[in-house]
Amino acid sequence: MSDAANSIYPIYASYFGRVKAKPGASVAAAIVIAFNNTFSNRLATRPNATDATRPELSESQLNFYLNNVANFTADQLNRIQDSPKNIRHGIDVGVNIAKMVINARANDGYLTVVPVIAPPCNKIGLWCPEDSFTGAYSPAGLPAAQIAEQKPFAMKSPSEFRVVPPLNPASDDFLYNLxxxxxxxxxxxxxxxxxxxxxxxxxxxSGAHAVTSRLFDAIVTNGNMLLSLHDTARKLALVLASVGDAFIANSDSKKRYLAWRPFQAIHYYIDPTWKPYLPTPGNPEYPAGHPQVTGAGAAALRLVFKYDKFPCPITIPNSNTNPLTQTFVSLTNVMEDVIEARVKGGMHLPSSGSIAVQYGTLIAQNVHKSLLPVLK
Known part of the structure; x- marks a missing residue:
């Protein structure tokens, strides 16, 4: 979206590149179509639910999301106050930017099947494919293992921000956290x-991407910020690139260390009948995924908006049929809250969440200094 805006009026450096734009082309139309075409393509090329190795979206789910995107796009185009000619020229820019983005990321590793050989379930300290309890919704396995080898956005490689090794499972620090x-x-x-x-x-x-996007919207709305389309697109691009790189880096670290989950360690050390409050995700524990990705998103928001404490508390609903809300007073509060929540859900150690947020912050800082500077 940032490249679409800067193809028409170059203010910031582009990421993928710029395309030709006719005079008067609508920036808003270019952004809307660039989003629609790239996002719809990404959805349509996800592995489907019939792929037993990587179950993702069923055909009905895919159609539901694609229809929502199409309806959103039509609504946004109808809201643009510009001449039909300028809107049409903007649409042309969006179409061409989307083609550029899709081609540039065509072989980024997202769709590559990467086999994972997990250790057997008898090695102290190592994760193995095992459900946290009967009926857990997260099947044992290492889903999205290909993310660990996906092409990053600002990092030089998926391992550039690989976290330090986890605590020794026989150490006092580990047992304290456990x-x-x-x-x-x-x-x-x-x-x-x-x-x-x-x-x-x-x-x-509440997924990390969804939480970050909702925080972005709430910060702009609650702060009564009058951002230009260029500024909005750039800020959002930096935030989402931070989230994307954090997801890749987290997957790399998980795959490298294969650290066992709390329920596995508790079964060994304390109580073989213990069950976590919530089903444990079917992948290694360290570093904590949600804190690292959400932490990167929160750190990126802090960098682009240049503040931590919100002018007024932000309340965000979850996206479940059993609606709950969570209220935050600052971006630091968001980081601390997700660490705490994953401990109380029974799926992570406090130390794992803390190190994850630290590295998520480093990733956001790297994105902010590397991408989309002001043109001189």
Whole structure:
């Protein structure tokens, strides 16, 4: 979207490049169509639900999302106050930018099937394919393993921000962290409050990309910011590139260390009958994924908007049929909250969440200094 805007009026450096634009071309139309075409293409090329190795979207789910995108696009085009000719010229720019983006990312590794050989379930400290309890919605396995080898946006390689090794599973530090998750993250915990249970559930039902996007919208709206289309597109691009690189880096680190999940360690050290409050995702524990990706998003928001504390608290609903909300007073609050929530859900250690947020912040800083500077 940023490249679409800068193809018409170059203000910031482009990422993929610029295309020719006719005089008067609508920036808004270019942005809307660039988004529609690239996002729809990405959706349509995702692995489908019949691929047993990487179940993703069923045909009905895919059609649902594609229809939503098409309706959103039509609505946004109808809102543009410009001449039909300028809108048409803007659409041409958006179409050509989308083609450029799709071609540039065609072989980025997203669709590459990467086999993962997991260790057997008898090695201390190592993750293995095992469900956290019967009926858990997250099947054992390492989904989206190809993300660990995907082409990043600003990083030199997926391993550039690989985290330091996890705690030694025989160390006092590890056992201290494990006991916190054992006490607060168990299905029948006496220490987790109802509010904390809702907190854990909200984060489990709210993806990092969705949380970051909603925070972006809320910051702009609550702060009464009058941003140009160029500024909005650039800020959003930097934020989403940070989230994307964090997801890639997190997958790389998980694949490298294959650290066991809390329920596996608790079964070995403390209680073989213990169950986490929420189903544990079917991939290695370290570093914590949600805190790293959300942490990168929050850090990127801090960099592009240049503040941490919100002018007024931001309340965000989850996207589940059982609606809950979570309220935040600052971006630091967001980072701390997701770490805490993953511990109280029983799927992560506190130390794993903390290191994940630290590295997510480093990734956001790298994106901010590397991409889309002002043209001189």
């Amino acid at each position: 006991n916190i998750t054992y006490l607060f993250g168990g299905q029948n915990s006496l220490y987790r409050t109802a509010e904390s249970s809702n907190q854990a559930f909200w984060w489990a039902q």
